[in-house]
Amino acid sequence: MKILLAYSSRTGNTKKVAEGVYEVLPDNSYMVPIDEGIDPNKFDLIIVGFWVDKGMADEKAKKYMEQIKGKKVAVIGTLGAYPDSDHAKKTMIRVRELLERENEVVAEFLCQGKVDPKLIERFKDLPPDHPHGMTEERRKRHEEASKHPNEDDIREAQEIFKNLIKSLEKGEEKCN
Ligand SMILES: Cc1cc2nc3c(=O)[nH]c(=O)nc-3n(C[C@H](O)[C@H](O)[C@H](O)COP(=O)(O)O)c2cc1C
Structure with a gap:
């Protein structure tokens, strides 16, 4: 399974979470700033890191998400609002709606930054x-x-992605 973690981060919060998640990904995974413009469709799982701007993923992340087609996608977001607030929930609904037009969203993580x-x-x-x-x-x-993001946030994100990788690898075994 080829995994790409592409992140957009203006002041470093999302980058910090992305780096924490990258530590628990399989060795052959890639992590790049979204600006590098790597073609996401060459990967099986694409993890997109974004920061929230006006209740949506920031513009660069949004444009990147729009390019992804027919893939498993996961997201990592940071925002100023509380992650359990209505604002955060609505933001995630918008992000999911965008991605689910053409993809399957398999995991999400959101924390304050x-x-x-x-x-x-x-x-x-x-x-x-x-x-x-x-x-x-x-x-x-x-x-x-x-x-934020603090150590607990990073640990929580790592747990989510460790579990995701485990379940995707199990799924691959079944197919082989
Ligand atoms: C221009 C701008 C707009 C923002 N808009 C929102 C917003 O709509 N909702 C929110 O919860 N946080 C908002 N924030 C806060 C950022 O999403 C938050 O600080 C985030 O962690 C920044 O991530 P980064 O350090 O990776 O750039 C905004 C920040 C900036 C600078």
């Missing part, structure tokens, strides 16, 4: 009733996000 401090500075100038204005709830969320 620290938000670019420059962006937070800009939010501070907005009125509190603005969707991004600074309220106590948002300040707390940013503070929590600033601690």
Whole structure:
């Protein structure tokens, strides 16, 4: 089984999770920044790493996902919101909808990632009733996000992908 992990990361959070996941992939797997433009369709399993931008996978990751056809795909995402929030759930629904048009989504992992401090500075100038204005709830969320991805996040992602690989390898054995 040929595995590609292609990630998009602006400030390093998604890259950090991708590197953790890569450690538990079989030795002959590839990890590349999405910018390198490797053809995903040469692989059997494609893991796409993205960061959330306006409630969707970032533009580069989205464009990359659109190229994948007839494959098993898994995703790793990081975002500023809590992973169990409605915003996170809706984001994942959008990502799945995009991928499931042409592919089978076999695993997903989402965790918080620290938000670019420059962006937070800009939010501070907005009125509190603005969707991004600074309220106590948002300040707390940013503070929590600033601690992620942490070791527990990486471990959780690794467990998901270890199990995925095991089950895919079992499936391959059955076919042989
Ligand atoms: C321009 C911009 C837009 C963002 N939009 C969202 C968003 O819609 N929802 C969210 O939960 N986080 C949002 N974030 C937070 C990032 O998704 C989060 O910090 C992510 O971990 C960044 O990943 P990276 O370090 O791999 O670039 C945004 C961040 C930036 C800079």
